[in-house]
Amino acid sequence: MTPQIYLFILLSISSCFGCFFCQSILPKIEEDIEKLKADFNSSQSDVAEGGSIFTERLKSWTEATEKKIILSQIISMYLKMFDNIGPATSKLHVKNIHNALHTLNNSLTESFKKVKDLMELAKLPMNDKKIQRKAVNELFPTLQKLLLDHPTTHVKRKRSQNQKRKCKC
Ligand SMILES: *[C@@H]1O[C@H](CO)[C@@H](O)[C@H](O)[C@H]1NC(C)=O
Numbered sequence: 474m475t476p477q478i479y480l481f482i483l484l485s486i487s488s489c490f491g492c493f494f495c496q497s498i499l500p501k502i503e504e505d506i507e508k509l510k511a512d513f514n515s516s517q518s519d520v521a522e523g524g525s526i527f528t529e530r531l532k533s534w535t536e537a538t539e540k541k542i543i544l545s546q547i548i549s550m551y552l553k554m555f556d557n558i559g560p561a562t563s564k565l566h567v568k569n570i571h572n573a574l575h576t577l578n579n580s581l582t583e584s585f586k587k588v589k590d591l592m593e594l595a596k597l598p599m600n601d602k603k604i605q606r607k608a609v610n611e612l613f614p615t616l617q618k619l620l621l622d623h624p625t626t627h628v629k630r631k632r633s634q635n636q637k638r639k640c641k642c
């Protein structure tokens with residue numbers, strides 16, 4: 474696991490939020506990550522064997538809210554890692570990174586909810602009669618969402634653009 478990835482993740486997160494908090498923590502966190510890389514010998518060539526664990530996966534997630542969903546899970550994996558690095562946690566730079574990750578994690582509550590939805594969906598017993606009746610009842614609205622949502626949002630966007638243009642006059 475290369476700690477360049479920490480920086481990559483933090484940069485991705487900050488591009489999602491584009492907020493002051495993220496911009497202000499990045500330079501400081503970069504220094505701390507350099508120290509962490511030294512602790513973990515993460516610049517050695519063997520680290521690259523077998524490819525990246527996060528960076529490559531992130532590439533197919535392009536839309537901002539979509540990207541936050543996978544980033545929320547990656548951040549929680551980092552937090553899990555920090556819970557498992559033992560005495561290193563007492564070092565100042567490790568504490569700083571850990572705190573920053575906690576703060577970022579807490580700002581991703583909405584994305585965690587979305588992941589929870591997916592997990593709960595996967596658990597639905599589709600062989601259950603009551604669930605099947607509910608499912609059939611919700612089939613048409615579901616297909617409507619799938620097939621009609623894009624055109625409607627497009628029309629809405631157009632309409633609001635028109636309104637904005639009107640307001641300026
Ligand atoms: C990093 O490398 C040094 C020197 O080769 C070694 O003593 C240390 O145990 C290594 N640390 C880790 C976490 O691999």
Ligand SMILES: *[C@@H]1O[C@H](CO)[C@@H](O)[C@H](O)[C@H]1NC(C)=O
Nearest residue numbers: 549552575578579581582585
């Ligand atoms: C990260 O945030 C999620 C959602 O807010 C929360 O459920 C989870 O406990 C947090 N993880 C840690 C390690 O704090």
